[in-house]
Amino acid sequence: MSKDTLFALSLFPYLGFLWFLTRSKQMPPLALYGFYGTLVFVFVTIPAGIYAKVHYGEALANIDWLHGGAEVFLTLANILVVVGFRQAVQQLKQKNSQV
Template identity: 65%
Template sequence: MASLGKLCVGRPTFLLPSTFLGSPRNLQRSSSAGGPDLKCYRSGRCIRRRLTVYGFLPVDPWAPTIDSASVASQLFAVSLFPYLGFLYFITKSKSAPKLTLFGFYFLLIFVGATIPAGIYAKVHYGTSLSNVDWLHGGAESLLTLTNLFIVIGLREALRKIKDEKESTPGVLPRIKEEEKSSV
């Protein structure tokens, strides 16, 4: 029993943080239990764990829970590509109001400021960004500005359309006037 304690004792250390995109946690781990993927039971039996990959997310089938922070950060990083595609096509279509388009681009400033703020919170406070009020509030204020730019731009566009409809006479009266003048 003493040898089992020596074999399975010790918390694994991670060479890369679990939130690093694409770093399978169990492959990056080194432990005193005889290897990174060794699972030991009280009975003294040890087996090697295997890593299962679902899409781009590595998942350890023996883990009691999946680290939600790791999955969230990977999804956050991958979601940037569809958003850049959205920005490309909405800019190319020239259908969005200028202030709204600026708001969509301003969201990238929010993302660019949130990432270093999250790293700073983790390094200096040892917790996530959401637990450091002054950093989290500053980052969220950028998101608030983003939302304001988008909404005010759309509101101005709707008012402009409404004003154009009110200022131009209907199509039917113009056609009747043209018919009378041609006779």
């Protein structure tokens, strides 16, 4: 199985993960936005990879400015996940200290 096929197939379990997280209503909203932001990263990376291959004849990882630009979206998504969970933990601590 090629890496491209595996990458495409991996989207389905991730979409299922997002679906269950959204339905559970237990995920901190900001963290949920971060997990959805990972999809934005994927959908930015695909055309960036195609552009790198067509325009430069190279893999995306070899074109620093383009690769870095795509990775910004993953970084932002990760920050949202961390900040979302941090806020949830702080709220829980504050709630428990009031009891």
